[in-house]
Amino acid sequence: MADMRKMIARRTARLRKELWKHRATMMLVTSPVDVAYLSGFTGDDSWLLAGSGRSCLVTDFRYQEQARRECPRVKLVVRKGSMVEALAKEVRRRGLKRLAFDPETVTVGLRRRLRTGLKGVRLVAAAQAIGSLRITKDEAEQDAIRGAVAVAEEAFRRFRRLVRIGTTEQRLAAELDHQMRLAGAEATAFPTIVAIDASASMPHARPGGRRLRPGSVLLVDFGAKVAGYVCDLTRVLVAGKIPPRVRRIYGIVHEAQAAAIAAVRPGATTVQVDAAARDVIKAAGYGDVFQHGTGHGIGREVHEAPALSPREPRGRLRPGMVVTIEPAIYLAGRFGIRIEDDVLVTPTGHEVLSGLEKRADRMVL
Amino acid sequence: MADMRKMIARRTARLRKELWKHRATMMLVTSPVDVAYLSGFTGDDSWLLAGSGRSCLVTDFRYQEQARRECPRVKLVVRKGSMVEALAKEVRRRGLKRLAFDPETVTVGLRRRLRTGLKGVRLVAAAQAIGSLRITKDEAEQDAIRGAVAVAEEAFRRFRRLVRIGTTEQRLAAELDHQMRLAGAEATAFPTIVAIDASASMPHARPGGRRLRPGSVLLVDFGAKVAGYVCDLTRVLVAGKIPPRVRRIYGIVHEAQAAAIAAVRPGATTVQVDAAARDVIKAAGYGDVFQHGTGHGIGREVHEAPALSPREPRGRLRPGMVVTIEPAIYLAGRFGIRIEDDVLVTPTGHEVLSGLEKRADRMVL
Numbered sequence: 147m148a149d150m151r152k153m154i155a156r157r158t159a160r161l162r163k164e165l166w167k168h169r170a171t172m173m174l175v176t177s178p179v180d181v182a183y184l185s186g187f188t189g190d191d192s193w194l195l196a197g198s199g200r201s202c203l204v205t206d207f208r209y210q211e212q213a214r215r216e217c218p219r220v221k222l223v224v225r226k227g228s229m230v231e232a233l234a235k236e237v238r239r240r241g242l243k244r245l246a247f248d249p250e251t252v253t254v255g256l257r258r259r260l261r262t263g264l265k266g267v268r269l270v271a272a273a274q275a276i277g278s279l280r281i282t283k284d285e286a287e288q289d290a291i292r293g294a295v296a297v298a299e300e301a302f303r304r305f306r307r308l309v310r311i312g313t314t315e316q317r318l319a320a321e322l323d324h325q326m327r328l329a330g331a332e333a334t335a336f337p338t339i340v341a342i343d344a345s346a347s348m349p350h351a352r353p354g355g356r357r358l359r360p361g362s363v364l365l366v367d368f369g370a371k372v373a374g375y376v377c378d379l380t381r382v383l384v385a386g387k388i389p390p391r392v393r394r395i396y397g398i399v400h401e402a403q404a405a406a407i408a409a410v411r412p413g414a415t416t417v418q419v420d421a422a423a424r425d426v427i428k429a430a431g432y433g434d435v436f437q438h439g440t441g442h443g444i445g446r447e448v449h450e451a452p453a454l455s456p457r458e459p460r461g462r463l464r465p466g467m468v469v470t471i472e473p474a475i476y477l478a479g480r481f482g483i484r485i486e487d488d489v490l491v492t493p494t495g496h497e498v499l500s501g502l503e504k505r506a507d508r509m510v511l
Numbered sequence: 512m513a514d515m516r517k518m519i520a521r522r523t524a525r526l527r528k529e530l531w532k533h534r535a536t537m538m539l540v541t542s543p544v545d546v547a548y549l550s551g552f553t554g555d556d557s558w559l560l561a562g563s564g565r566s567c568l569v570t571d572f573r574y575q576e577q578a579r580r581e582c583p584r585v586k587l588v589v590r591k592g593s594m595v596e597a598l599a600k601e602v603r604r605r606g607l608k609r610l611a612f613d614p615e616t617v618t619v620g621l622r623r624r625l626r627t628g629l630k631g632v633r634l635v636a637a638a639q640a641i642g643s644l645r646i647t648k649d650e651a652e653q654d655a656i657r658g659a660v661a662v663a664e665e666a667f668r669r670f671r672r673l674v675r676i677g678t679t680e681q682r683l684a685a686e687l688d689h690q691m692r693l694a695g696a697e698a699t700a701f702p703t704i705v706a707i708d709a710s711a712s713m714p715h716a717r718p719g720g721r722r723l724r725p726g727s728v729l730l731v732d733f734g735a736k737v738a739g740y741v742c743d744l745t746r747v748l749v750a751g752k753i754p755p756r757v758r759r760i761y762g763i764v765h766e767a768q769a770a771a772i773a774a775v776r777p778g779a780t781t782v783q784v785d786a787a788a789r790d791v792i793k794a795a796g797y798g799d800v801f802q803h804g805t806g807h808g809i810g811r812e813v814h815e816a817p818a819l820s821p822r823e824p825r826g827r828l829r830p831g832m833v834v835t836i837e838p839a840i841y842l843a844g845r846f847g848i849r850i851e852d853d854v855l856v857t858p859t860g861h862e863v864l865s866g867l868e869k870r871a872d873r874m875v876l
Contacts, residue, residue: 189715207802208715249620254612254636257619271619320692327685337698350554350573437572 150186151219153286157184157279158196164275165197165246172197173246173272174233176256179446180248180276182374185217193229194220195236197246204232230263237267246272281443281451282466288490290375291444291468294335295488295500298370298377301325302502309511311360311385315340315353318364326370335369335376336448346382346482349438349474360386363481364511369448376448378470379500380486385511392483395432395475396506399483402426402473406440406454410471410489410496414463420454423473432475441470444488467491468499515551516584518651522549522644523561529640530562530611537562538611538637539598541621544811545613545641547739550582558594559585560601562611569597595628602632611637646808646816647831653855655740656809656833659700660853660865663735663742666690667867674876676725676750680705680718683729691735700734700741701813711747711847714803714839725751728846729876734813741813743835744865745851750876757848760797760840761871764848767791767838771805771819775836775854775861779828785819788838797840806835809853832856833864 161184165173175181175194182188184196185203189212192205202221205213210224225232237245245264247257249271260269283291305322319340326334341351342358346365358364367380384392406423420440427436439455445468452461454469463469472486487500503509526549530538540546540559547553549561550568554577557570567586570578575589590597602610610629612622614636625634648656670687678686684705691699706716707723711730723729732745749757771788785805792801804820810833817826819834828834837851852865868874 208713211713212715247619249623250618252619253615254617254619254622255614255638258614273620317693320689323692324685324689327688328682333702348573348576350577 150286153284154184154186156284158201160279161275162197164278165272168244168246168270168272168275170197170244170246170270170272172199172240172242173248173275174252174260175248175276177248177251179374180251180280183276183280183446185220187213187217187220188374189213193233195233195240199240202236204229204236228263230259233260234263237264242267244268244270246270246275248276249273250277277451280445282464283445283468283490284466287375287445288466288468290373291377291488291490292499294331294370294372294375294377295379297329297331297372298326298368298379299500299502301329301331301370302366302368302379302381304329305366306383306511309358309364309383309385311358313358315342315345315356318358318366319353322366322368326368329370331370331372333371335371335378339365339367341365341482343481344479347476347478347480348482349476349484358385361389363392363483365482365484367484367486374446376444376446377488377500378444378448378486379488379502380472380484381502381504381509382483382485383509383511388506388510392481393506395477395483396509398427398430398432399473399475399485400504400506403471403485403487406471406473407487407489407496407498410463410469410491412463412465412491412493416452416454416458416461416463417456419463419469419471420456423471424456427473427475435476435478436474437476438474440473443467443469463491465491465493515651518649519549519551521649523566525644526640527562529643530637533609533611533635533637533640535562535609535611535635535637537564537605537607538613538640539617539625540613540641542613542616544739545616545645548641548645548811550585552578552582552585553739554578558598560598564605567601569594569601593628595624598625599628602629607632609633609635611635611640613641614638615642642816645810647829648810648833648855649831652740652810653831653833655738656742656853656855657864659696659735659737659740659742660744662694662696662737663691663733663744664865664867666694666696666735667731667733667744667746669694670731671748671876674723674729674748674750676723678723680707680710680721683723683731684718687731687733691733694735696735696737698736700736700743704730704732706730706847708846709844712841712843712845713847714841714849723750726754728757728848730847730849732849732851739811741809741811742853742865743809743813743851744853744867745837745849746867746869746874747848747850748874748876753871753875757846758871760842760846760848761874763792763795763797764838764840764850765869765871768836768850768852771836771838772852772854772861772863775828775834775856777828777830777856777858781817781819781823781826781828782821784828784834784836785821788836789821792838792840800841800843801839802841803839805838806851808832808834828856830856830858
């Protein structure tokens with residue numbers, strides 16, 4: 147296991163370098179996931195000052211004990227008054243003239259309050275300062291994602307054995323979520339999708355009252371959150387004999403996924419990986435019903451950079467990125483097939499982190 | 512049941528009036544809960560233009576079908592390019608010169624992109640334009656909160672019968688969450704707190720590996736989300752005979768809660784309601800271990816205005832507000848007692864929406 151203190155020191159050192167670009171020495175971090183990433187503190191309603199010198203967490207009495215336990219090296223400010231007041235005092239104490247912030251998480255209203263409360267301090271928008279760190283996952287993060295995958299997969303294997311004809315999507319989703327919790331998930335990574343037949347032809351179906359019937363296609367898109375990190379997996383199960391059309395479409399999506407996974411390596415562009423899957427689906431004549439990207443980064447959040455899509459800004463894969471590979475074919479009113487795994491970019495190529503069965507014959511319930 | 516279309520028309524009319532204060536006719540709504548409040552659409556990644564004239568939802572292909580179903584009266588723009596591009600086109604079509612936005616949900620980065628994409632349109636920060644509507648709940652919203660309470664209470668009653676000596680907090684929390692889903696919750700309202708003995712002395716304890724023992728105090732803070740609305744309840748159970756000290760503290764908190772509930776009526780200040788509970792706890796000598804507010808508003812989110820606290824800005828209760836009443840006493844390292852119900856402010860006083868047992872003798876497992 148990675149040494150968490152060392153990891154956090156390394157992340158903070160990388161942040162320090164990013165801040166140089168903005169001629170700032172410290173950054174105000176307000177988003178809970180970023181605070182956790184840079185300190186280890188997992189509570190809410192707390193801000194972190196990080197960069198040069200000792201990091202400082204501004205929190206309140208509710209989280210005092212937890213913060214001492216989770217981030218013993220961080221200076222703790224337990225506020226009595228407002229967050230901005232407590233922050234201003236610490237910023238003055240450190241003599242900061244410039245303070246970086248993340249324009250994608252700080253609201254217009256909060257910046258106004260910061261400007262009022264931090265008179266004489268220049269607030270500097272440091273876009274992507276933290277985002278550019280979080281896009282690759284260090285050893286501790288990779289361990290955590292592996293942990294989330296292990297929990298989700300154990301739960302899914304148990305869930306498979308519990309699926310019964312006649313059960314509704316809602317009930318099946320509740321059962322899988324419960325299995326994830328029992329297997330050790332602190333929460334689900336996102337609202338689980340359990341979609342039967344025509345529901346599965348919608349990329350973002352919500353579990354409803356539709357019931358599993360013999361021959362039904364059952365699409366399950368799910369993930370566990372463990373130690374703050376998530377996974378994101380999709381499998382399609384078939385209740386009984388696989389209809390020929392379902393088998394054919396499944397084969398195309400499976401082949402498209404294999405092609406995209408094979409394309410994952412350092413230096414490949416996000417558009418190339420997407421095209422690897424898309425070309426297979428297009429060649430089979432279904433290009434117009436695969437309307438979303440082939441994948442996206444995962445980490446503390448379920449949708450992170452990089453996006454693997456023909457539309458999004460192009461980028462190159464780098465070692466440490468973890469992406470989903472999830473091509474799909476949606477046949478409106480009939481069914482949909484999506485197969486999704488989580489893939490780590492390694493220095494020499496890739497490693498598929500998830501290992502649930504996906505050969506068509508093994509997907510029969 | 513309330514007519515949802517009528518309700519949404521009424522909310523939009525109220526918004527229109529708020530916008531007059533900012534000399535704007537329409538508002539850009541980007542927060543998913545606000546979009547749902549003003550349109551009925553419950554998906555993600557979509558923006559609403561609302562105020563004068565027909566509201567317009569900017570979404571993408573994933574949500575097209577859902578949006579048609581959920582908000583048939585709203586104009587639908589299914590974007591191909593970016594959100595800002597699609598919005599700009601609609602804003603130009605309507606000839607808007609000013610566009611209101613919520614400074615508490617729009618980030619600094621998003622406002623920059625809006626300014627670039629909406630050249631010639633003045634962006635106007637309309638703080639509290641939507642917040643001032645959502646602070647009171649209309650008939651449809653009250654119905655929805657009642658629905659959430661019913662689901663949470665049914666689940667809790669089942670959960671009580673399943674509690675066994677030796678079970679961990681984590682496992683108990685998973686069990687209650689599962690019962691809420693089976694009873695009809697689309698999700699939990701927030702991460703359920705199940706805290707045993709010393710854990711219960713921390714207001715924001717997270718369920719851990721602590722096990723229930725004979726004589727244990729078991730604090731359970733939970734809520735269901737149903738049709739987009741939440742409830743927030745806390746009960747304390749005791750495993751076996753109630754120790755005298757626990758009974759005494761329970762009695763004080765129970766009395767404090769009754770006093771605060773009795774103080775809920777239109778025109779009462781938030782500080783008065785808080786003081787009603789706090790005075791009882793202070794008089795018993797525990798004022799210093801009740802460090803948080805007596806309650807907060809609930810609705811689509813679990814923490815909404817108004818805050819019932821000595822510190823927060825003072826306000827007066829108005830009919831339609833729904834608040835939690837949750838005084839507590841925390842005895843560090845020993846146990847904590849918190850009792851929480853959800854209370855509607857009525858034109859003549861109040862109505863307690865939740866009805867779970869709370870007499871000490873009925874809290875024995």
